[in-house]
Amino acid sequence: MNPEILVGAADTIAFIAFSVALALALTMPMKQLGPQYERVVRAFLAIALSVYVLVSFSNVLEHAGITAVLDDYEDYVEILFVPFLAYVVYVASIAFQVREISRAERLVRSEHELLTTIVDTSPGGIMLMSSAGEITFASDTARDVLELIRPDERATWRLPPDLECTLPVPGRSPLDVEILAAGATLSDVLCVVTLKGEKRALSVSASPLKDGTGAVLGSVVTFVDMTDREQARQDLLEAQSRYSLDLERTVDERTAELLDLNAELTHANMAKRDLLANVSHELRTPLNVIIGFTDVLAGGLAGPLTSEQAKQLKMVKESSVQLLGMVNDLLDIERIEAGYAVVMPESVDVKEVIGRLVDMMQPLAAQRAIELTIAAPDDLRVITDPQLMLQVVRNLVSNALKFTPPYGHVSVEITATNDTFSVTVTDDGIGIAEEDHQRVFEAFKQVHGEPGRKPQGTGLGLAICKDVTAVLGGTITLTSQAGEGATFVVTLPRESQLTSM
């Protein structure tokens, strides 16, 4: 191909391309450069591109054989291209860098504003202590609380010369400038500063401030005003102390009152016991006389009786015997509680002794149409007080007969182990509700078995059983449900000791 054609084509392409580039340079937005650089860059870029528009246009005219008149100017104009291009690129580069710097400045400023807001709204004080001992930054709180000073607006802050931060224990102040300037590490060190005549408790913390190489530049110091919290703590401690003293005094007063009351109750109780003992004793003698003379009359020794008189005398005797039993119970309980009785152990054949008691109570059982049985091993001998043991068994059997309806059954069963023996009295009477199990063993307490039925006796029988069993070194237990009968088990040692009650 003819080189002239190729050159002509190349020149034409160059002319068109640079013309388009020139048009673009003149019309395209250059906002990224900023308004102050945009016009300069656009102008010089247009000039630079115009150089090659002119050069390529001159070449097109020359190679097309139209004219070479522009060729003389072409060389001089072409010299301008590279310097203009260099200027354009350089200015654009500066424009980009200025834009980046502006953006970074805005970012730094916004971050600074954010940090300043955080620091100023923080309830604690924050300071930067340089290695020269100057406070290069102090938050509002730090300036207010520590009353920082500075000679003029451009000077750095300083701690008041007379500032003392006293520690609760001997040690160096956490606000010591030398320590902080050297890069101190402190964690919640409590100290008290006196400012304007007012004491404030501060909790001071500090961390070393270092540069990229690890060299210490000073310290970052933070502190929290603990005055209110400490004051509240002190107030609480004082209130606790006052309350403790008040409580102690109240307890002492109440204790004294209770001791006085206890003494009065003891005195009253002893008076009651004396009264009961005396009254019971004084009642027993005439009761025995009444029973004796009733027997005399009933026996016809004072003359013949009509059947009606005999019947009424029988009622007098029964009531007298019942009353005597009550008086005896009262005397027993008083004797036990007063500790006047003595256990007199002796060798006892349990089956024989208790069997005799059961035999004696058979008429009473028969009178009430109740079957009374006994089951006991032969030759069971124990060392115990037979009178006290019989008193317990008698009360239990008597109780069982009292609360068992006609045609019921009461059994006395005796069992033994190597060390103990037990007397179990079981009936199929009205039973005792579980919630009353403890109460039935208390003196003068009786349980209503059936609605509307008045309890019989003094309410001392089971209390006497419990006390006497305890004196004999044994225990008494009750198993019962309301309406399902009751089982009392008295367990005594096979060898009781001689003890006073």
Add this chain to the structure above:
Amino acid sequence: MIEASEVIDLVMALVLTPIIVTSLRTMPSARRRYATAGFVAIVVGYVFTILEEFVLPEALNVIEHSAYAVAGVLAVLALLQSRRSQSGGGR
């Protein structure tokens, strides 16, 4: 015969190349690529303008003018790229 203006063009281009290249580095990569290539094409044109006086005058003359054409096309591409990125809001 070599003309003085052609030598001056080349010398100025070579002298200013470090400034141009260094400045181009701060610009976004797409525009930098086209602009750098366009500048290189211009310099190549300067070189062949001088070389054609010594060897292969016709062939090197074709290359010289072709280099200018390529430089023009690359300048258009660089400016289009710049306008596209600005209209997109990016760099």
